[in-house]
Amino acid sequence: MxxxxxxxxxxxxxxxxxxxHAFLLAAAAAVRIFLTExxxxxxxxxxxxxxxxxxxxxxxxxxxxxxxxxxxxxxxxKNLFSDEGYLTHTLPVTRGQHLLSKTIAGSTWxxxxxxxxxxxxxxxxxxxxxxxLFNANKAELLKELGFTGAYANLALWKIILYLLIFLLISAxxxxxMIYASVVLGQLFTNHRVLGAVICYIGLTTIMSIVSxxxxxxxxxxxxxxHDTSMSMQYFNTVSYMVKTLNLSMILAAxxxxxxxxxxxxxxxxxxxxx
Amino acid sequence: xxxxxxxxxxxxxxxxxxxxxxxxxxxxxxxxxxxxxGPNGSGKTTFIKLxxxxxxxxxxQILIDGKLPGVDTKxxxxxxxxxxxxxxxxxxxxxxKYFADFYEDFxxxxxxxxxxxxxxxxxxxxxxxxxxxxxxxxxILVMSRDAKLYILDEPIGGVDPAARDYILHTILNNYNExxxxxxxxxxxxxxxxxxxxxxxxxxxxxxxxxxxxxIRMQQGxxxxxxxxxxxxx
Numbered sequence: 001m002x003x004x005x006x007x008x009x010x011x012x013x014x015x016x017x018x019x020x021h022a023f024l025l026a027a028a029a030a031v032r033i034f035l036t037e038x039x040x041x042x043x044x045x046x047x048x049x050x051x052x053x054x055x056x057x058x059x060x061x062x063x064x065x066x067x068x069x070x071x072x073x074x075x076x077x078k079n080l081f082s083d084e085g086y087l088t089h090t091l092p093v094t095r096g097q098h099l100l101s102k103t104i105a106g107s108t109w110x111x112x113x114x115x116x117x118x119x120x121x122x123x124x125x126x127x128x129x130x131x132x133l134f135n136a137n138k139a140e141l142l143k144e145l146g147f148t149g150a151y152a153n154l155a156l157w158k159i160i161l162y163l164l165i166f167l168l169i170s171a172x173x174x175x176x177m178i179y180a181s182v183v184l185g186q187l188f189t190n191h192r193v194l195g196a197v198i199c200y201i202g203l204t205t206i207m208s209i210v211s212x213x214x215x216x217x218x219x220x221x222x223x224x225x226h227d228t229s230m231s232m233q234y235f236n237t238v239s240y241m242v243k244t245l246n247l248s249m250i251l252a253a254x255x256x257x258x259x260x261x262x263x264x265x266x267x268x269x270x271x272x273x274x
Numbered sequence: 275x276x277x278x279x280x281x282x283x284x285x286x287x288x289x290x291x292x293x294x295x296x297x298x299x300x301x302x303x304x305x306x307x308x309x310x311x312g313p314n315g316s317g318k319t320t321f322i323k324l325x326x327x328x329x330x331x332x333x334x335q336i337l338i339d340g341k342l343p344g345v346d347t348k349x350x351x352x353x354x355x356x357x358x359x360x361x362x363x364x365x366x367x368x369x370x371k372y373f374a375d376f377y378e379d380f381x382x383x384x385x386x387x388x389x390x391x392x393x394x395x396x397x398x399x400x401x402x403x404x405x406x407x408x409x410x411x412x413x414i415l416v417m418s419r420d421a422k423l424y425i426l427d428e429p430i431g432g433v434d435p436a437a438r439d440y441i442l443h444t445i446l447n448n449y450n451e452x453x454x455x456x457x458x459x460x461x462x463x464x465x466x467x468x469x470x471x472x473x474x475x476x477x478x479x480x481x482x483x484x485x486x487x488x489i490r491m492q493q494g495x496x497x498x499x500x501x502x503x504x505x506x507x
């Protein structure tokens with residue numbers, strides 16, 4: 001039954017998400033062909049035009065990521081809690097299977113969205129003029145970024161694998177948080193959608209405060225601008241990023257497990273369709 | 275053999291002090307067509323939603339074929355809600371595949387035959403159909419299952435009298451004799467002739483549970499006139 005549920009959950013999401021991500025790749029290809037490939041690094045006009053193009057692309061990418069989250073939330077809400085819920089909940093399937101199927105479909109798309117976003121950025125920046133610029137300054141750039149010491153000569157596959165794991169956990173946690181908000185919103189009997197939005201804002205705010213507090217507690221951020229441990233002389237971007245990403249991965253994994261259990265319990269005990 | 279449905283002390287409270295259903299005790303036997311009758315807001319839909327596990331009871335319990343509402347009961351209950359519960363962006367033939375995918379007792383051929391009888395294009399998307407046609411499609415899907423219990427909430431509420439006849443005809447022709455149909459409506463006159471049993475509920479409480487023959491023989495009244503008498507405003 002889980003496979004059948006997933007088939008329909010993917011089908012419902014694919015319908016719009018394939019289209020908008022095709023648009024993302026097309027936009028990236030257009031930026032590459034018309035802006036970054038003909039870029040002349042010394043020409044200020046060329047740089048200005050490319051910068052505006054990049055800003056536009058970033059806006060499109062942010063919009064598409066937002067739309068991915070929104071469409072996932074709409075599918076979850078519509079299929080389980082609107083009139084369609086009258087069919088969904090009368091299928092001979094457990095609530096746990098419904099939740100699992102939607103979590104797999106939603107987070108797969110969230111993951112794909114981020115991969116495609118990174119892919120399209122790679123497409124844009126892999127243009128010849130930028131490649132030449134990078135190669136000419138490679139040693140200096142890598143040193144500045146902190147690819148030194150333990151991080152020197154880091155294999156590319158290790159970086160990619162680490163990024164994939166990070167993106168997977170982040171996709172799962174984002175989707176679980178959306179679903180938890182929708183289910184918590186159902187407790188606001190008369191304003192269920194508004195309740196879901198309020199819960200989402202509440203949950204993301206709590207997450208931000210907790211992660212900020214942890215970063216602070218672990219000394220990864222400091223109130224002092226010239227804290228010795230943070231001074232530029234010793235500051236290593238890669239090392240800092242790895243520590244921050246590790247922390248946010250652990251935090252996301254823990255909160256995801258908690259929210260998934262809460263969502264499951266609420267679906268089991270508090271389902272009250274209008 | 276266990277009754278197809280039994281509920282004991284079943285209550286549902288939506289807000290403090292307001293009970294949509296209050297201490298309902300009821301047993302429904304197999305092989306009958308039962309009318310669940312009551313005025314608007316009497317708790318008919320709440321009862322039906324509880325049977326279908328769409329809401330959680332405040333107290334009491336329901337047993338369907340001896341089991342609490344869950345995966346096993348959903349496999350034997352075919353439910354027609356009073357609203358469009360299908361994904362309206364889907365084509366009719368895909369909806370049929372959807373039902374066939376999830377319900378083992380779904381008979382595809384029966385659904386396609388009924389669609390052909392009614393000249394409904396299986397390639398049409400549900401959202402492009404008229405309200406009446408949508409209701410017919412829903413009914414076709416629900417009646418194409420070989421379920422043990424059919425629950426039809428206001429199946430004839432929104433359609434014209436001609437379509438009403440077709441729907442009743444469809445219901446009668448497609449259920450097997452051992453199955454039970456629980457049919458909620460306030461259009462009693464139209465369905466009176468097909469009912470074996472009636473259950474009257476008012477303000478969430480059971481008022482009457484009797485066979486149609488009993489009502490006719492003992493009280494000398496039709497169900498329609500008894501309903502008007504009991505629920506007189």
